Amino acid sequence: MDWKIVLDLLVSVLLIATIGYAVMLNQRLTQLRKNRDDMAKIIVSFNEATVRAESSIPKLKKAAEDSGAALQERVEKAQSLRDDLAFMIERADTMANRLENAVKTARTDVRPQVTAQVRPGGGMAPPPMAAPAPQGARAATVAAAASAEMEFDDRSEAERELLRALQSMR
Template sequence: MDWKIILDLVVSVLLVATIGYAVMLNQRLTALRKNRDDLAKIIVSFNEATVRAETAIPKLRKAAEDAGQSLQDRVEKAQSLRDDLAFMIERADTMANRLENAVRSARTEVRTGPATATSAPAKESGRMAPPPERAPGASPRAATMAAAAAADMDVDERSEAERELLRALQSMR
């Protein structure tokens, strides 16, 4: 065969391959352009989200500061209430000890004999004389009994704290 024909055939085959490759390359470029448009839309939405986040940061800081201040106020109020409750518990314990000692002294008086003249005016007034300090190891049962003894007092003559203490002791029964 003639060399020219073989050479033309080889060039024709290479041209067909080049055309096929160009078609494939065109399809990929079209897909890239389409993806580029999608990528541009994603970038725009990302920029918008970034701007919204930047504007929300000061609001979040303000909300965090407000919540922190509110929490601090509540903690301070709770500590104040804790201190008040500790004081009230201490006072209630002192009053319970007095009541318990009053019952103990009343029992002793009943066992030893009739009531003395010094305890009669105290009973008439509805109040017991301040008892001696609480004995170590005294039971809460004695405090309940003291509350029962104190229940004999006139309700109008009791202070509010005494009435609350009696209610608390009676609820413990």
Template sequence: MDWKVALDILVSILLVATIGYAVMLNSRLSSLRKNRDDLAKTIINFNEATVRAESSIPKLRKAAEEAGQALQERVEKAQSLRDDLAFMIERADTMANRLENSVRSARTEPRAGAPSSPTSSAAASAPPPPLPRGSGGRAAQQAALAAAAASAEAESDERSEAERELLRALQSMR
């Protein structure tokens, strides 16, 4: 065989391989061009979304600041109310202790100038009757307070100033 024929066969084989590679490269380039258009659309959409996000950041900051201020105002108002309630509770505890001490001292002190009739001393020192079970809670307490106030009015001559204040406070609670 002639070396020219062998060389022509070798060049032919290499040309066929080159043509095959060129066809494959052409198909990849065409798919890249097609995807490039899709990629460009995606990049444009991404840029638009970025612009919208950047424009909404100041609005979000403003909304967050307003919410923070509103929350701070509510916290301050709640702290003020808490302080007021703590003061009221403290005052109520002191007043209740004073009333309790004055009632206790009035019951233990012998009454000067008061006739010591057995019925009036027994009624004055007797605790209010116990409430029956299941008697309705608050309504039963109010009824018991009304009964105590009625009996207190009958014995108001013999009551000390502290007991009268206590009865007035109980009546004002109704």
């Protein structure tokens, strides 16, 4: 055989292998271009989402500041109410102590005046017992005594409202 034919056959086989490799490379490049287009779409949508998020940050900061200010106002108002309630409780304790002392004094003044009564037939009758006052009447008496001890001008608005509420419950 001739060297020229062997070389031509060898070149032809190598050309066929090169063409097959070029076809395979072309398919991969096509897939890469397709994926690159998809990747570009993803990057564009990611960019848009980033811009929206960045534009929302100042709005969120403003909303957080407004909420913080409103919460601070409520906390201050609650502290003021807490102080008023503490004052009212202190005053109520003082009034309750006064009423308790007044009741003790009244009981000690009434007990010596009660005398034993003689029963017909020679025995001693026990002293009469006062019937316990109903709960509502007792509360009304306590509230009336408490309101009599305090002057109206010395009361805060919260105390006045509390007294009105107590009086309306009678």
